[in-house]
Amino acid sequence: MTSTDADGTPILRPTRQRIAVAQAMASFHDFRSAQEIHELLGRRGERVGLATVYRSLQRMVEGGEVDLLRTEDGEAIYRRCSDTHHHHLVCRSCGATVEVEGPAVERWTRAMADEHGFADVSHTLEIFGTCPACR
Amino acid sequence: MTSTDADGTPILRPTRQRIAVAQAMASFHDFRSAQEIHELLGRRGERVGLATVYRSLQRMVEGGEVDLLRTEDGEAIYRRCSDTHHHHLVCRSCGATVEVEGPAVERWTRAMADEHGFADVSHTLEIFGTCPACR
């Protein structure tokens, strides 16, 4: 069994690899695939296995330090994110993203769920468009 | 080169297979994966190749007759849908879905996009939860 912290949080060791992935995530502001991150680390001279990159990202997603979303063809892309709940405005051509948030949507989704008796509600909302620079 | 209709719509033949897939899609109201649809057809005695199921679904998505979305692990799931723009409330455990719509979200996303100068805007919004029956 996995040992846990006092509050049930699984213990994570700050290994060289995990630190490298965290730093990589801190170095850009848009969404990247696991493979891109792996490649980026390689170019920097940090030798980290691809499987480890996937594992690290998973943990970071579970821990809420990183956002995960899917491209249209189902590939997972990651981005570090602030700790508040929010959504993304993503540029279709250059991938630039802007975090947006607002109580309106939160309230609306909650209301819809209540209305239909759904519990344990979560939601995903992404807005795609062409950013000013790419027009 | 692919021949097209007068208005540029590619010509599609109403083959036995395509009709079978369309009927299958008409026979349920929630999201199903391509493989599930393929299996369903098999059980009905309709012999349709898996690749053909994928191809048919792709065409239906392009034609706007079917909605495509992704499960959390990136698998594509399909559902026939009405022609109005709407979103889905999806049960995490049984897959039941409810179509929901409302001008609030539409307005909000539009406003966010305008605010940041994004053009050609589209958005995806899915709400996940546990339906009354599954609690």
Place this chain on the structure above:
DNA sequence: ACTGAGTTGACAACGATTCTCATTCCCTTG
């Protein structure tokens, strides 16, 4: 029937992700 383009199916190929497992690393304890 003849023809040509659209379609199909079986199977190979692909690509992202996960699993396996022997090895290595990080911590804590003595």
Place this chain on the structure above:
DNA sequence: CAAGGGAATGAGAATCGTTGTCAACTCAGT
């Protein structure tokens, strides 16, 4: 500081959904 044990890693195999290949087939129009 050496030892021990569980966590973490890496390399490659394995999964699995999805797409590509290509010869055989089917439909619509002549």
